[in-house]
Amino acid sequence: MGGGRFTGAPVVVLGGAGVLGAACARAFAREGASVAIGYRSSANAAEELAAELGAAGGSTFAGRADVTDAESLRGFLAAAATAIGGIEVLVNAFGRIDAADAVRFDATDPAAWDELFKVDVRGTFLACQLALPWLRQAEKPAIVNFAGSYGNGTNQENLVNSVSVSFCAAKGAVRGFTAALARDLAPHIRVNAISPGMIEANWDADWNIPAEHLAEAKAATPLQRMGYPDEIAESVLYLASPGGGYTTGQILQVDGGWLMPG
Numbered sequence: 001m002g003g004g005r006f007t008g009a010p011v012v013v014l015g016g017a018g019v020l021g022a023a024c025a026r027a028f029a030r031e032g033a034s035v036a037i038g039y040r041s042s043a044n045a046a047e048e049l050a051a052e053l054g055a056a057g058g059s060t061f062a063g064r065a066d067v068t069d070a071e072s073l074r075g076f077l078a079a080a081a082t083a084i085g086g087i088e089v090l091v092n093a094f095g096r097i098d099a100a101d102a103v104r105f106d107a108t109d110p111a112a113w114d115e116l117f118k119v120d121v122r123g124t125f126l127a128c129q130l131a132l133p134w135l136r137q138a139e140k141p142a143i144v145n146f147a148g149s150y151g152n153g154t155n156q157e158n159l160v161n162s163v164s165v166s167f168c169a170a171k172g173a174v175r176g177f178t179a180a181l182a183r184d185l186a187p188h189i190r191v192n193a194i195s196p197g198m199i200e201a202n203w204d205a206d207w208n209i210p211a212e213h214l215a216e217a218k219a220a221t222p223l224q225r226m227g228y229p230d231e232i233a234e235s236v237l238y239l240a241s242p243g244g245g246y247t248t249g250q251i252l253q254v255d256g257g258w259l260m261p262g
């Protein structure tokens with residue numbers, strides 16, 4: 001059980017059926033929030049998650065929200081706000097995860113580049129802009145965007161922590177957008193981003209990552225392991241909570257020490 005940090009607060013998680021989005025939805029629900037889950041294609045997973053959270057006592061909502069389509073997003077946000085009583089927190093946990101974005105620079109397809117930016121960058125812009133009417137009416141509104149911290153690996157063949165130029169460019173745009181938006185929407189609405197490092201997943205089966213590349217990536221990470229989805233969710237809770245009330249325009253690295261700006 002959580003500590004009731006979000007009791008009764010209406011929270012929207014876009015990409016809420018994904019690994020990190022679902023962890024966030026569960027974490028907010030544990031803290032007493034009413035959670036709306038937006039999905040693009042994972043309707044069953046989203047409905048099941050909403051039912052799970054609803055069974056635990058909270059009010060929940062699930063609906064289709066394709067962030068590349070303003071009408072889809074607008075319709076979802078209106079229905080979600082009606083169902084859960086407004087929007088106090090917006091979590092943009094979606095992202096294009098596609099093999100076409102996991103290649104070296106010379107093999108990057110311009111169409112894949114455009115699609116990645118359409119989802120991760122333009123989608124984040126659209127979601128923030130379309131949620132504004134509700135966020136402006138909320139008492140302590142907060143936005144949490146999803147960037148990504150890895151991409152600084154020195155073995156260019158190791159996709160775990162070298163990561164493609166296009167992915168790094170898109171997440172860099174999300175970081176810049178987050179900082180600029182935080183200034184634009186201050187003092188009422190706080191805007192931050194989470195920047196996850198390597199998170200536990202089926203890297204070998206889903207991405208054909210050789211075991212030695214996984215070992216190399218862990219060895220180069222000060223905490224010597226991958227992160228867990230709950231560690232990302234807890235960090236998102238902090239950024240969105242009253243305890244994070246003096247934090248805005250920040251990019252929180254949750255990556256086992258992979259990047260240490262210090």
Ligand SMILES: NC(=O)c1ccc[n+]([C@@H]2O[C@H](COP(=O)([O-])OP(=O)(O)OC[C@H]3O[C@@H](n4cnc5c(N)ncnc54)[C@H](OP(=O)(O)O)[C@@H]3O)[C@@H](O)[C@H]2O)c1
Pocket residue numbers: 014015016017018019020021038039040041042043065066067068093094095096097119123146147148149150195196197198199200201
């Ligand atoms: N996991 C990591 O290691 C890691 C590291 C760094 C950054 N990140 C970032 O963290 C975020 C979440 O990633 P994840 O690991 O949870 O991946 P995931 O499980 O694949 O989830 C990504 C979600 O994005 C949604 N999505 C994709 N295109 C969309 C669109 N056009 N409209 C709405 N939703 C869309 C998908 O929805 P449907 O399933 O409904 O299609 C999916 O649920 C992403 O931004 C990712 O880049 C992850």
